[in-house]
Amino acid sequence: MPRPLTLHPDRLLPADPATRTLARELYASVASLPIVSPHGHTDPAWFARNAPFGNATELLLVPDHYVFRMLYSQGVPMETLGVRNPEADPREAWRLLASHYHLFRATPSRLWLDWVFAEAFGLTVRLEAETSDLYFDTITQALASEAFRPRALFDRYGIEAIATTESPLDTLEHHAALRKENARPGGWQGKVITAYRPDPVIDPEFEGFQANLARFSDLTDEDCGTWQGYLAAHRKRRAFFAAMGATSTDHGHPTPRTADLPLAEAEALFAKVAKGPCTPAEAELFRAQMLTEMAAMSLEDGLVMQIHPGAFRNHNARVFQRFGRDKGADIPSRTEYVANLKPLLDRFGNEPGLSIILFTLDESTYARELAPLAGHYPCLKLGPAWWFHDSPEGMRRFRRMTTETAGLYNTVGFNDDTRAFLSIPARHDVARRIDCGFLAELVMEHRIEDWEAAELAQDLAYNLVKQAYRL
Amino acid sequence: MPRPLTLHPDRLLPADPATRTLARELYASVASLPIVSPHGHTDPAWFARNAPFGNATELLLVPDHYVFRMLYSQGVPMETLGVRNPEADPREAWRLLASHYHLFRATPSRLWLDWVFAEAFGLTVRLEAETSDLYFDTITQALASEAFRPRALFDRYGIEAIATTESPLDTLEHHAALRKENARPGGWQGKVITAYRPDPVIDPEFEGFQANLARFSDLTDEDCGTWQGYLAAHRKRRAFFAAMGATSTDHGHPTPRTADLPLAEAEALFAKVAKGPCTPAEAELFRAQMLTEMAAMSLEDGLVMQIHPGAFRNHNARVFQRFGRDKGADIPSRTEYVANLKPLLDRFGNEPGLSIILFTLDESTYARELAPLAGHYPCLKLGPAWWFHDSPEGMRRFRRMTTETAGLYNTVGFNDDTRAFLSIPARHDVARRIDCGFLAELVMEHRIEDWEAAELAQDLAYNLVKQAYRL
Amino acid sequence: MPRPLTLHPDRLLPADPATRTLARELYASVASLPIVSPHGHTDPAWFARNAPFGNATELLLVPDHYVFRMLYSQGVPMETLGVRNPEADPREAWRLLASHYHLFRATPSRLWLDWVFAEAFGLTVRLEAETSDLYFDTITQALASEAFRPRALFDRYGIEAIATTESPLDTLEHHAALRKENARPGGWQGKVITAYRPDPVIDPEFEGFQANLARFSDLTDEDCGTWQGYLAAHRKRRAFFAAMGATSTDHGHPTPRTADLPLAEAEALFAKVAKGPCTPAEAELFRAQMLTEMAAMSLEDGLVMQIHPGAFRNHNARVFQRFGRDKGADIPSRTEYVANLKPLLDRFGNEPGLSIILFTLDESTYARELAPLAGHYPCLKLGPAWWFHDSPEGMRRFRRMTTETAGLYNTVGFNDDTRAFLSIPARHDVARRIDCGFLAELVMEHRIEDWEAAELAQDLAYNLVKQAYRL
Known part of the structure; x- marks a missing residue:
């Protein structure tokens, strides 16, 4: 049975109950403010062309050096992840991420990815070997839709x-x-x-x-x-x-x-x-x-x-x-x-x-x-x-x-x-x-x-x- | 309406309730111990002559490099604060401090100054543009009294x-x-x-x-x-x-x-x-x-x-x-x-x-x-x-x-x-x-x-x- | 009256009550796992010969540089502790440790030693000048027994x-x-x-x-x-x-x-x-x-x-x-x-x-x-x-x-x-x-x-x- 994936509404807020109550109110007041992103490395072609993103691996694994550096540090060869290797099967690469996902426990990559999985793609079970294909298919399918351009x-x-x-x-x-x-x-x-x-x-x-x-x-x-x-x-x-x-x-x-x-x-x-x-x-x-x-x-x-x-x-x-x-x-x-x-x-x-x-x-x-x-x-x-x-x-x-x-x-x-x-x-x-x-x-x-x-x-x-x- | 100024009795004590209770007891046992100040830069002439201090600006702004460095960092010229400038109007200088006082949020200068305002001068509203003159007058007047020599x-x-x-x-x-x-x-x-x-x-x-x-x-x-x-x-x-x-x-x-x-x-x-x-x-x-x-x-x-x-x-x-x-x-x-x-x-x-x-x-x-x-x-x-x-x-x-x-x-x-x-x-x-x-x-x-x-x-x-x- | 020595079951766990409850459960699940000690400086002769350790000072004071460095920093000559000095009376050396034991407050040495005193030797009062000989005798006596080889x-x-x-x-x-x-x-x-x-x-x-x-x-x-x-x-x-x-x-x-x-x-x-x-x-x-x-x-x-x-x-x-x-x-x-x-x-x-x-x-x-x-x-x-x-x-x-x-x-x-x-x-x-x-x-x-x-x-x-x- 895959474990459920949920984003707790109080995540990252201080544990002390009174402090958390206060932090929760402050957060509620800014959670939906517009995002201003003054420094980053997204590709302007994405917005100019508005072409759909490819598959899960192409969107979330290959461009993210935080992710593959951790996998590499534990012995996963980068070429198998599709880094500079067009031959790599994206579904297999995704399976490598899924089966090593425990490595990211307590890292920010895990926080960001879980947010993307739950919030952007509506996934409700955790990424692990067993759910790898479900993830790959769900994400890849969503990316083909207008809503994910x-x-x-x-x-x-x-x-x-x-x-x-x-x-x-x-x-x-x-x-x-x-x-x-x-x-x-x-x-x-x-x-x-x-x-x-x-x-x-x-x-x-x-x-x-x-x-x-x-x-x-x-x-x-x-x-x-x-x-x-x-x-x-x-x-x-x-x-x-x-x-x-x-x-x-x-x-x-x-x-x-x-x-x-x-x-x-x-x-x-x-x-x-x-x-x-x-x-x-x-x-x-x-x-x-x-x-x-x-x-x-x-x-x-x-x-x-x-x-x-x-x-x-x-x-x-x-x-x-x-x-x-x-x-x-x-x-x-x-x-x-x-x-x-x-x-x-x-x-x-x-x-x-x-x-x-x-x-x-x-x-x-x-x-x-x-x-x-x-x-x-x-x-x-x-x-x-x-x-x-x-x-x-x-x-x-x-x-x-x-x-x-x-x-x-x-x-x-x-x-x-x-x-x-x-x-x-x-x-x-x-x-x-x-x-x-x-x-x-x-x-x-x-x-x-x-x-x-x-x-x-x-x-x-x-x-x-x-x-x-x-x- | 100016905001009230109070020094909370539990300020700076840990937020966890049981820890705070303990800290409060410890603090109560040392709060009124004599102060021994073995290293500092006060002027011995103050104590030798026992002349009254001048005005609010002269006492609290001009000699305090913690205060004017922050103001300067946000574009307030030092001469307008009276630093090395006898021409500066102390009341105007104080107004500059008052209108920029938000800059000190979460800094130690704010803690020290609020203590001085409330504890030494009995002020009960916060320093801000609107209360600047009240502050200047209250402090300056007090300084002329024997109790503030x-x-x-x-x-x-x-x-x-x-x-x-x-x-x-x-x-x-x-x-x-x-x-x-x-x-x-x-x-x-x-x-x-x-x-x-x-x-x-x-x-x-x-x-x-x-x-x-x-x-x-x-x-x-x-x-x-x-x-x-x-x-x-x-x-x-x-x-x-x-x-x-x-x-x-x-x-x-x-x-x-x-x-x-x-x-x-x-x-x-x-x-x-x-x-x-x-x-x-x-x-x-x-x-x-x-x-x-x-x-x-x-x-x-x-x-x-x-x-x-x-x-x-x-x-x-x-x-x-x-x-x-x-x-x-x-x-x-x-x-x-x-x-x-x-x-x-x-x-x-x-x-x-x-x-x-x-x-x-x-x-x-x-x-x-x-x-x-x-x-x-x-x-x-x-x-x-x-x-x-x-x-x-x-x-x-x-x-x-x-x-x-x-x-x-x-x-x-x-x-x-x-x-x-x-x-x-x-x-x-x-x-x-x-x-x-x-x-x-x-x-x-x-x-x-x-x-x-x-x-x-x-x-x-x-x-x-x-x-x-x-x- | 000597102060009691007890090892609190929640020691070192976070103070926040809910966090502590969780930490306590986690700790209970690992507290009795075997110890694997892959790097250290114990003497293989101890285990090869299985001879009894000598006295309290020889076991706990003389070989522990954490302990005598602190004593030395507060003016206790090392030779009086028995360091490189076979003439030193071990009971007197132990008394020096006992009378200076407050120096170790909030240090890890204190945590380790108190654990050894309470857990290994069953001592129930704190180490201080008054209990020094009790400690020395209790420990030295225990070391002579088979159970302490x-x-x-x-x-x-x-x-x-x-x-x-x-x-x-x-x-x-x-x-x-x-x-x-x-x-x-x-x-x-x-x-x-x-x-x-x-x-x-x-x-x-x-x-x-x-x-x-x-x-x-x-x-x-x-x-x-x-x-x-x-x-x-x-x-x-x-x-x-x-x-x-x-x-x-x-x-x-x-x-x-x-x-x-x-x-x-x-x-x-x-x-x-x-x-x-x-x-x-x-x-x-x-x-x-x-x-x-x-x-x-x-x-x-x-x-x-x-x-x-x-x-x-x-x-x-x-x-x-x-x-x-x-x-x-x-x-x-x-x-x-x-x-x-x-x-x-x-x-x-x-x-x-x-x-x-x-x-x-x-x-x-x-x-x-x-x-x-x-x-x-x-x-x-x-x-x-x-x-x-x-x-x-x-x-x-x-x-x-x-x-x-x-x-x-x-x-x-x-x-x-x-x-x-x-x-x-x-x-x-x-x-x-x-x-x-x-x-x-x-x-x-x-x-x-x-x-x-x-x-x-x-x-x-x-x-x-x-x-x-x-x-």
Whole structure:
């Protein structure tokens, strides 16, 4: 007999009965607020084309590195899951997930997937070996229906706005199509915008960097062989992204190092990295200089900067070689913000028009570095618990370690940062529950009043993200 | 209608009802114990002169970097708050605080200020834009009364002893006046003592270091152009501070690095830094050597050493340039104790007469480095959660991460470390509540007995600080 | 009147009543499962000879560095406790422990000792100055009885298997005797196995390293003056250890650095360190290379690798000089895994046959480095909270910071890692209680189902350790 699957209405709320009662009321007041998703990695083609998703495996297993990294860690070969392997039978791959589903106990993936299974697909029994085919068939069948097309799901889950992330080399054709669709009388009104992620033309260690610069020149009619031409190309491309709705840039550097070189040195460094090869130290210095240049451009064009540092990308050499990027083998590293950000802050830290949102994979920096920085510099805000820390315990640690020094108004609400479309409402639901639990605890200890908690619940779920991302 | 302001009697106690009942009893047993404040930055002139404080802004806003750093982070210019700006209208400055008071939700500043508003000034409505003038007038008026003079407040809040912090270059005239006052028949008996903070004559990177050495020579009649003369000057000045009640020294170095150089090297290094200029590495090495020299002198004269490392001072260059030191722009940095303290410990670590109290701004060192060190070396004790971590969550993390390895008897009670006089009773109240909650949790889990918790509550609130600081 | 000593049946279970009820049920289902102790430092001679233990001091005080480090930190000289001092009167030493027993309030030592006093020796009053002699006599008298011989205690506490830890230079005579005893008709059936801890012949900075290599040659009939001979000696000795029951190796390096040098470089490096002297950097590189060599051999012979890095050994120079190793003066240090393990992982990280269990003394690596690594690499598992973190709060932090990313199935159950024999059942009891409390909290927040918690309780207490250590 398969075990029943139900989503308990009090899930993730604190166990203490009085605290739970309070948290439940707070949650009820924000549960159905629109979702604003200012940072993520969904595919704009989904919404531009509105083609049906394929099957269960294609939608929920293959694109989700949280899921296959755990399976891989317990000896399930990735190719059998269909990762970079079109030969794999999706039904068999799904059976592997089903028979290993106990591995996800007490992980956020389990919370998100169970939400999707129950809430999106109406499944009422748990995923296990015995129910694998029932799941595969139910999900795959649903995906063929109109109600499960991307735009229908976008509307069904109350998404008010979603940002995707694109390289400056992207033509943004899907975003252009979406702009037209929005403008068409009777057209779909979903707000899908882009964000400017220039790593491929900023990071000299990115695959194909020199070729990328060449293409950057072509796209912008600027000479990216010169420092001034290269900067002009960024300005043009940022303007184009802004025209496609972008309100932010995003920078995924190994470290948050910044620099503020004299013009001649910056020019010489650019000449070196543009021609290649350069040393790792030069590559790092160039990325550092570019964060400051990007801040300068943000002051001009108003795009909010996001800095996402600290991932050691593609740590598993063989997995990278065989399966490529983003296959669950990125590992966080110790990260230093205080000295690293100083050059940028010395130049722009007191500019009222600048807004920089800092993220981290190193929780030891929450109370020590990030909250003190954001609690002082007018240009700095703290992004939410990110990636490995986007989880109930991770979110609690974030709130407990940042709030007392940075306050809640130097944070920016929730980011789902996902490639797994249906996990978006699931993740926002987790964030709202955890934040309401946190606020309820503050009220129970008389650290804030109940009416303040009610205001804050709205702010954390909806208002802050709109302000911070200028949406 | 303004919202009511009340201080809930159970504030900061754990939410679980049985735990709260226990915590409430423990707290009741220590709530009215005298306050011993062994480390802080109040102005001895307040108590020597006993002049009335000025207005609300002057007392509560301008000297409190916790308060204006948060306002500044949200775009309120510091000059409008009256920071280094005598032109600013204090009533207008107070209105800025009032209209931004929501920013402090869930921060310790809010807890301290609300305590001061309700407990010290009897205010019964919350601070907000609408009540700003009521607050300003109520507080300012009260301050003109006898009951709000410094000595009256000192007595009213049951302060048994308070230590201020002075440079060796300070003449300690206010402390001398206080000694006389104490000795005068019928004179005020408040115990206000000093502490020896020699950073200005120990840190070669301190503003005016060479001039400070010259003045150090003048004050002591020693030749601070020589290593032996310089050390003799310290000995003399320490003796003078001890005569003014000092029982401790305090060292605010960037890192806790120590060194134990051969005499000839120490002499040569001193010659270099005394003449200037020196490299950052030489400055660091000199500070390191001086911690060991100070430990040697503490063995002679019995002054307890406090080491407060890990702040990147004046991180915001423009704020430092315009507003000076201590304006909320000090940011914690990663700190290493195990290798850094070894030279000093190799020399004096096993001396029964030596006592060194360690502080940190890097909580990742609590369980990893500080508790193991203090749980072994006879000379080491742990100072309480400090500065950014002097908060409910910060104090809980301190207890949870240090107690199991260092025990409670290698800690030293609470330090308020404040420039904001009225926050002293507010902060000690927070500490007592959090510690009693922590003890109640231990009892509830049967990790200690209830009668042990009762003893420990007294120890943490009163006994340990007196022993540790030899008061 | 001495205070009563009782072990509350709900000790260490969460305070919230509903959570406690659930935790109590889970705990009841695992409380009497057999103990599997795969890593520790008990003396195999105890079980081989089965001689009675001596007196209370000899059994419980002198071998327990947790106990005397705390006493030493509060000024009790170690020689008075009998540490390296046969002159010390054991009854007087015990009186020192008794009169300072309050120092252990809220520490794990107190939990373990009280368990031993009440559960093993049936004491019903608390240890304090007044009851010191009662304790000393009761315990010492009991130890003379048959019921308190090592094998009887082993059986009484349901130990299914225990691993000791030996150097490759150990002759394993006690293990050989135990193998014979096990095989003898009617012989004792206790399973006591060894583990291969090659630090003395791998770490060029180990006392007597060159002499150790000479003895390594003698024992193995290999020429440890050559790289190939040295590796062959390891292979032979590992096989011998495996024959004495070993299923694991153990590596206590200062850091988890690994290397994968070309053969010629490895040979040259070995030649240098074998001859001596070498630089600290060369010593570190050699240890790094040897971790990779040990992994290669584990692939051949199936021994599970354990890496225990991050202790600054013998930090207190005078204590080391006078009292030797393992006297409570080892201090944890910041530890880096992501870059350090990469060379080994690049070579063997994806081998399904390899199993490496990682430990840490640096909790900041739990969520940042260790959980992400173990949640991806098939060869990696996480050892439990270790040494200073083998405590209620430490275990909770371990679970809260690793579970969401690594899952529970990439962990390996509990290790007691102790020299204090009677603390083994006490420690396993603490671990089971804390894990059941953690699982109950997950159920209360509907993050797992109750039937899953029941399965997981069995897994964490019994199944995972057997699988991970191939027992």
